[in-house]
Amino acid sequence: MIQSLLFFCFLLPLVFIIFKPKSKFKSKSDEKLAPKSYPFIGSYLSIYSNRHRLIQWTSDAVHNSPNFTFLLRRPFGQSRIITGNPTVVQHILKTQFSTYQKGGIFRDTLFDLLGDGIFNVDGDAWKFQRQLSSHEFNTKSLRHFVEHVVDSELNERLLPILTTAAANETVLDLQDILQRFAFDNICKIAFGYDPGYLTPSLPDAKFAVAFEDAVRISSERFRMITPVLWKIQRFLNIGSEKRLKEAVFEIREFAMKILNEKKQELKDKPSIQSVDLLSRFISSGHSDEKFVTDIVISFILAGRDTTSAALTWFFWLIFKNPEVESEIVREINEKSDSPIYDEVKEMVYTHASLCECMRLYPPVPIDTKAATVDDVFPDGTDVKKGMVVSYHPYAMGRMETLWGGDYIEFRPERWLKKDEREEKMRFVPRDPYTYPVFQAGPRICLGKDMAFLQMKRVVAGVLRQFKVVPVVNDGSEPVFVGALTSKMKGGFPVKIKERK
Template identity: 30%
Template structure:
C-alpha cells in the first residue's frame, strides 16, 4: 500500500521526458509562430502549456487569434479542454444554456478552501446562496460603513503616506500599497477588524494576505495539470501542495479566531479587535454579523461559515486589489488620460471650497457617481487586464457551440477573458491600446453599453458579480483621490510589468512609480 502511487510516478516521468522534447522543438522553431499547439500522444498540449506558462495569457490570445477564437485542446489524454473567447459561445455558456455548464466538482476540489460557498456552488444551492449574499451586500448600513471606511483609509492612510513619500523623492510600489489598502478595507468590511496593514509598511507582510495569494497561485497549478498529478502531490505533501496546505491552515485559523471573538462579544457594541488595531465599524456594520448566528453556517464545525468569510475576503480584496495597480500602470503611461480625469473632477473639487485650496482633496462616492470618463478609464483597464483572466466550466451533456465546435460530457471549458479584450473584431484594430474613449458615446457624455458576454470582467448571466457596483464605486473613489492629489510616473528603470502565475492577474514584480505632490 505504501507504494501504490508508483504507477502515477511512472506516468509523471514519461510526461517530463516529453516536456523536455517539446522544449527542444520549441527552441528550434520561430517564436512568432501562430500555429495551434502541438497535440502530443498521451500528454496532448501539456508540453506547449509548460513551455509557454510564463506568458500563458498572451500565448492563449495568440493561439485563439490563429484558430478563429476557439479551439479544442486535449491534455494528458484523459482531459479535453475547449478554449474560447468568442462572445457568441460565451453567451451560450453563461446565459442561454448555463445549466449545462456548471463549475463542477473539479472546480470545487481546486478551491477546496471555499468548498460549499457561493464560489464553488452550482444549481439550486448557488441560487439560494446568491440570494443571501445579495441581501447582505444591499444593506444600506453595510454600504455606508464600507464607504466611510474607504474614505477614512484614504484621508488618514493612503494620501498622507503618498505625500510623505513625495517629499523624499523615493519611488513607491503602488502594487504593494494598493494591496495593503484593499486588504484593510475588506478585513474591516467582512470581519469588523482593521489590521492597519496600510500603516505598517515597514513591517513584514501579513500572513493572512500571503495565504490568500497562495490559494490563487496553487489554484492556477491545479487548473493546468491533470488532477492525478496535483492530488498525488497533495497526498505526498510536496511542492505547491505543501504551501497550499499551510496557507489554508492560516486562513481557517484566522477566520475561526474572528468568529470566536465575535461570539464572545455578542450583545456588545464594540467589535472584535486585533492586537494593536482599531476597528472602524460596529459589529452590526460588517458581513460577519449577518452569518455568525445562522445555524446553516455554523453547524458542521463552522466549515460553511469559514468558507463564506474566506470567499468574501478573496472576492473583495482580490478583485479590486488586482485591478487598481493596472489602472495606475495605465495612467502613468498615459498622462492625457490623467488630464481628462482631472478635468472631470475639477467642478467637484472647486465646490469643496477650502478643500480645493487645501493640501489634499478626498471625494465622496456620490460625488463621483456620474463621472463617465473616470469610470471609462477603469473599465478600459479591466478590459485589458481582467482580475480573473480565465473562467472555467464543466460540460454536463454533449452540446454544439454557436461556433460549430462539439463538446462532450465531462469536457472542461475555458473562457479566456484576457483574450476577449484583445479581439480586433470586437474592439477594433487598436484593441491592444489603452483608450478610455472607446467606452464613451459620440458626444462623450454617456458610457457606451457593452453586453456582459462581450466584457466579462464581472462575469455574465446568472453568475454576474453581485459586488460590481461596490467595486466600481470604491475604485473610482481611490483613483480620484490619487489622480487629483498626485502626479505619478513610471520609472525609466522599471522592469517590464508581467502577471504572476496565478488565477488572478496580479503583478509579478510590483509597480514602482515616482510620486510627486501635485501643484494646484
Template identity: 40%
Template structure:
C-alpha cells in the first residue's frame, strides 16, 4: 500500500523516540508490577509497526509463548489474550466493564461514526434492539434468501463465461462485488449491480471503503496519526479523501430513500422489506445517524462474508478432496438433477436443502476457525479488574482477544490445529456439532454476539452450493503464496486468482457416454475391422483417433 510507505517515512523519527520512551516505561512498570500480578510483556507497539504486514502472524507467535501478554504503549498497556476463559469473562461475565471506550471510538469514528461497532451504552443498546428485531424476522430471512440466490446465479454466469474462455478470475473481487450488491439490496433496497460493472459510483465507493478500512486500522500502530490528521497530510489526508467519496455516495442514497418514504404518491415504499426503510419507520431520520448505521451494516455484511467466501475457495483449492465431498453433498441434497440454467439451480436451494448440507456448514466453519473475518477485537477496560487467569488489568488498558491466533492454538484445538479438517465439527452421525463461542470466536459472543451470524451462514451456503454444484476451482498458480492484507477484516492480499472449471459439463458428458454405450452394447458387440492395423491419435486440441476407428458391429441376438 503506497500510503503506508509515505506514512512510515513521516513517522519513523517519532516512533524511534517513542520506542526509547516505551522501554524506559516498560522497565519502570515492570518493577512496579512486581508488587502485583500482571501479564508478561511481549514487546511494544513499535514491534507491531515493524510487523504490520504480518501482524496476525506476529501476534500468533506471541500467543504461542504467552496465552495472554502485554505490549507497552505510551499511554496504556495493550493486553492481548487467546485464553477462552478470559474471552468469556470479557464478553459475558463482566461485559459491562469492557467496551469500545473513547480510544477505539476516536480511531473508528471517522469511518464508522456512531454505529453499532463503535459505541457503548444507550446508543449501542438502541441500535442493538432495533437491529435484533429486524434480523429475527421471517420477512428479512425470506427477502435476503431471494437476493442471495439471485446474486449467486449472476456470479455463476460470470464464472461460466470465464470457464468457457479458459480464463482465471479474481474470485475475491467477484465476491466483494456480489456481496456488496446483496447487502445494498437487503439493507437499503438498492440495485447497485457492481457485479456487472454498470455502476461506476458503486465501484468508486467500494474501493474508497476498502482503503478507508485499511487506513483506519493503520491508526492503531501509527503513533502520529492525530498529528497527521490535524495537519491533513500523509495517510490521514488520503483517508479523508476516501471518506468523502464514501459519504457522498451514502448521503445521496439516504436522501433518495427519505424522499421515497415521504412521497404521498409512492405508498409502495412503506411496504419495502429493506432494513433502511424499516429503520426510517421506527426511528429518527437524521442523515448522519442513518449514514453510520449503513456503513456499519456494510462492513458487517459485505467485507466479512466476501473475505470468508474467498478463504473458503482457497482452502478448497488446497484440499481438492474436501471440494469434491462438498460438491457431492450439495448435489445429493438438491431436488433438481438436470440443470438447464443457473437461475433455476439457485431457486431450487431451499431452507430444507441447506439443512441437508452439514458437511458444507462444517467446511465453512473450519475456514472461519483458521481465517476469521475479524482477526482481532479490541475492548477498553473501564475499571481495575482481575481476569480469570489471575492477572490484573488497569482502568484504561486496551484488552483484545485474538480470533486468528486462537484458531491456531494447540491448547484449544489440539495437535492438529494447523490442519484444515471439517470433520472436527461433525459428530459420529455426521451432524454439525457446535463449539463454545468463547473458543470459536469468529462471531463474538455474549451480549455483542453477531446479529447476522445466521444471515451470514445462509448467504455463504447459498453461494457455495450454487458455485460448487456448477464449478471446480483450481488456483491459477499453486506455488504463489497467499497471504492476508492487514486491515479491519481479513482480506486476501492482491485477491484470489483461480480458474473455475465447469462441473455441469462433466455430468452431462458422463450421462451421454453411458446412455450411448448402454444402447449399443445391449444389441451389439464390436471387433476391429483390421486387428493388425495400428490405432493412434491425431495431434489436435482434443484427442481424436487418426483416420477414424473402423469396426465390425455384430448383433447379439
C-alpha cells in the first residue's frame, strides 16, 4: 500500500509537467466550467486538492456548467457525469429508470457492508424487498412508531439527558446524541431490539461502534484514486480494510444473534403481534439468514444517519434564525393538547422548516447510478454504457434558477401558501426532481413519512422545553462533510438552556 502511494506521489507531478491539460477552455472565466483534465490521471489533481470539500467543489462545477451537467474525468479513464439539472434527474430516476441501476462500482464498494440489501440491488431482488418492506410504512405502523417507539425514547432518554445537561451547564455533542437516538429507534423498528445506545452514560456499544466504523470505511473507498487500492488492502487484510472486516463480522454476528432469538420468539408465540421488520421477513417464509440480515442492516443504515443529520443542521439553522424558532415554538404550543400522532401530522410550519433545512443540507448530498446501455440526456449529454452518473441534491438546493435570488437564505415560508378557505397556511411540496432529497420515481424513499414524523416529534419535544445554543466562536460556521450521509465535521457542541 505504502509503495503504491509513493509511486503515485512521484508519478503525478511528472505527468503534470510532461502533459498539457486536455481542456478546450481558453479564458479564466471559461476554465471555471469544468475541472482541468490531463492524460492518464484525468482531473485527479483537482480532486486531490479539493478532497476535504468534494461536495462543495462538485457543487460549484455543477453551478458553473451552462446546462448544470459536467463530466468529471477520474484516473485510468474512469468518467463520471454529475448533474443538477431537474430534467436530467427525472430522466435518470423515472423516464429511463431501467437504464440507470446501482452498477458494479457502487455495488462492489458497499457489498461487504450491505450485501444484497435493498439499497445495493436492482431488478427482482429490489422489487421483492421494497414490496415486503412497504407494509412497515402504513398508517397503523407509523402511528405505533411515533406514539410508542419515538415517544418513549424521547421522554425516557433524550429529554432527561437534556434536562441534566441544562442543570449542570454541560456541553453536549448534539450530533452524537441525535445519532444515538436514531440508532435506538431504527433498531427497535428493524430488529424489535433496544440497544440502549442513548442512556445517561452514553456507552460505546460494540454493535454501534462497529456500524459507525463500517460506514466510515465503506465511504472512504469511494474517494480512493482507484478501487484497486482498497481491494489490495482487503486482500492483504491490512489498514482500514482490516478494521472493516472486523467491524462487519461484529455487525453480522450481532445481527445473527438477534435473528435467532427472533426466530425462537416467533416459534414459541406464533400469534405474537410484532411490528418489527425482521419479524415480517421471517414470517414471509424466508429462511436465508444472510439475506434477511442484509435487508435489516440496510434499513439501519438508512434510519440511523439520515434523520440525525437533518436534525443536527436543523438546530444549527434555527439558532441562526431566531424568528423561525419563535414561529416553530408558537406552533408547538398551539398543538400541545392534540394526541401525539395528530400533533406531529399538523405541524405545517415545522414541516416546512425541515424541508428548508434539507434543501440546504441534504442528508444524502449526492447519489450515484450507472448506465446499463448507451443513452443521451435531455440536455444533450452523451452517456456511454457502464458510465457512472450522479445527481447532486446539495448543488440543486443552492441554485438560483430553481429557488430564486434568496436561495441561500433559510426561509421556510417558500414552502407555504395561504389557504383562503380555512384562513391558514398549507404546505406546498416541490417537484421531487427539483428537490430529490428523498430520491424520486420508483425508488423514492419508503421511509419519508416515518422520517418526518420522527423529526417533528423530536423538534416538538425538545423546543417545548429547551433552547439549543451552539458553542461556537463568533462568526464561525460548522463544516459540512459529505459521505454516504452528511455530517458536521468534529461534531456539534451545544449547551442546553431551559426555555422560560
